[in-house]
Amino acid sequence: MPRKGEPFPKADPKPVPPIGVRISTDMERRSYGIRARARWTDPITKRRVIRSEIVPDEAAAQGFFDQLRNSAVTGMDTTMTLMEFVTSIGDRWARGLDPTSTGETYGIGLKLRVLPALGHLPVMQITAGIIDRTIDEWEQRYGASTIKNSIAPLVRVLDEAVRDGMLTINPAKNRAKRSLNRNAFRTQPAEQVSPRAHAIPDMKTLTKLAKACGRIDQSYSDFVMLAALLAARSSEVSGLQVGDVRFDTNIVVISRQTFPGKGGLVTKPTKSRKERRVPILEPLRPVVERLTAGKRPEDILLVGPKGGVLTTATVRDATNWDAIVAGLGLPDLTRHGLRHTGATWMADAGVPLHVLREILGHASIETTRGYLHPDDRHLASAAEQASAFLSRSGQKRRASRAVPSRRSI
Template sequence: MKRDLVPPLGAKVHSDVRAKPSTNHGTRYLARVRWTHPRTHRREETTATFESREAADRWIEQKRHASVTGTDPGQTLATYLDGLGDRWARVIDSTSTYDPYSAGLRLRVLPAMGHLPVGMLTAGLIDRAIDRWETEYGRSTVKNTVAALVLVLDEAVRDGLLPRNPAKDRARRTRSAGQLAVHEANPRDLALPDVETLNRLRGAVVESGGHPCWGDMVMILACTAMRVSEVSGLTVGDVDLHAGLVAVRRQTYPGRGGLVTKATKGRRSRVVPIIEPLRPTLERLVHGRFPGDRLLIGPRGGAITTATLRDATRWNELVSRLGYPGLVRHGLRHTALTWMADSGVPLYVLQRVAGHQDPAVTARYLHPDHDAVRDAGGVFSAWWGLNGDQTAASDPAAAAPGGHKNGPRPA
């Protein structure tokens, strides 16, 4: 197959169109664009055949546009992304975000729409692709994929290939009830049921992994609502036993080229309380050590990541034997937040402990207590009785003959 060349930036383009009559296909039009390469001074040309003169003229205009702007408006998304390189990733964190974003482009975006010209991409087409992804992948995977597509199409807008970015706000669109049920399970359902189950899990990971550090990680996660990466980022100096607080300032996780330590998610430090069941563990971990030492280390002295915890303890097999096959390491964070909410911790405090920006995210951990709502109604009614005549707000229609709200009940 002959390659469709694109004139380089700054090349002076010459063109012509020839009509080619045919008894079988009618008149076809052969369009030709030629130029001299400004760097090599070699003469180059490209041709294409069309069924109408208008289509041939549009193709020539695209080539002229490419010589002026350096971009071809008719190129496919795959071709554009190949030429773009990593320019789309300039604004993201290369140590953590790049890999999932790049995988989203490679594994989902290009198979779904890489063959389409960039100028043909619309919000509706992207929505239909997201519909398919949501039936096959989790919410986080889809979110990362769409975010990467947004960055690529931002570059296409800058290059003049699109008037506006059709992928903007696609990741935050409203989902159907069925999709919500599958992808946005209540985090309370992902928590352990009680302290006895937590103690069984703690003992099981120590036995399976052959070292107490695995049990320490489980205990810290379930008592503080920290993420695994945040526990890995703790130092001895972050633990203030006298104040009863742990400062969460950083996270450590596997990134490109090895372990990466940086600010916490959202780049906001916070403090979490030290509850009494956790105090003996922390006292043991800080005893006789320097403030800059990593608080929790693995059997070989390295940082503990969610992957090492999983592999060293054979986590998936272990939780299945305990009767909780769906429990993941992040479920221990859900456990802590659920138990804190059930203990009566106020929503605004729970949000600070969790490190959530949106209180609506934290509110999902609250128990749907209908009795408390009815009690609130009773308190409001009592207030009303002290501050006004309760009968004054009664339905006047209810006092009508027959007691029917619309007047006397018809015979």
């Protein structure tokens, strides 16, 4: 299977008759079957083009000729595999996507998961059922985000197939809703789906984690504290500048993110493309005071041991992250779990939902609502009311109200 750094897999499409050309055909019997041959003249180059195929019998040969004649109507090879189709359309499927983020992420999903699983199939034979079974296999190995980033490029590629007349409808269209509905977590209990499940339980544990990372270098400890106590993404911590820290108003302004991209580091606006203001919590104040001391506003707030930008991969590899979090009893904690930590603590502290949404930069308040602690008190109240209704005294009171009094008669 190709890796991220390897070139995009390609399969050169077979020659297709241009729209409207006349095709001549012939068959030749061989010891191993029939050679079906089609010929036409390219109207632009005036060159003779030949395409042949070995088939078992005359019926298969006629089928081959019919497919080519259909191709001459649409200008597309109706037998083309998904791999060949992706090669033929190039980057057309990625139009309108940011090539430094979404486009690159979708391209990786297409290269590492979609084409290895479906690339050998003819486009016209790809059905919703085939896609569903493929997603079922992915759900055994990947998380919801990875699956979403694999379905999305498949939808875009098959949209192009619909536009080219190879498909009447896009069989991947509604499949995208599976990961959005968290179907990838269907075998997990609801409390494990919540982002709260990926948060550090308390400040004591966060301090232990920061100290463990700090033994390698102080910058790694600072990274942990900034990501957790600002509830920020790793790329947003990397993008912070000294001038973003506003001690006069006690806030940190998050307006950009920095992450590895094609050709080096990429700096761009935040995911929501909006500036966020996050309060400076007291445990974080000594860290930002030290990091800003003696620096210019345009300087990078946090740099690594060698003076470069810290990324989530740098922190993971340099600190041996997996071993550290496993030693703390948090084997599933990722760097993004630090953002979940800060968000969860703010929610538990009683920060209003609409304020928490602004701090986190969520487009939907329903996403923010996932950080709230489950409150089942209304269910307990309902149970008390129902139990009282079903008790003997409750039934007697109900019966007495149902019988009309003699006065009313």
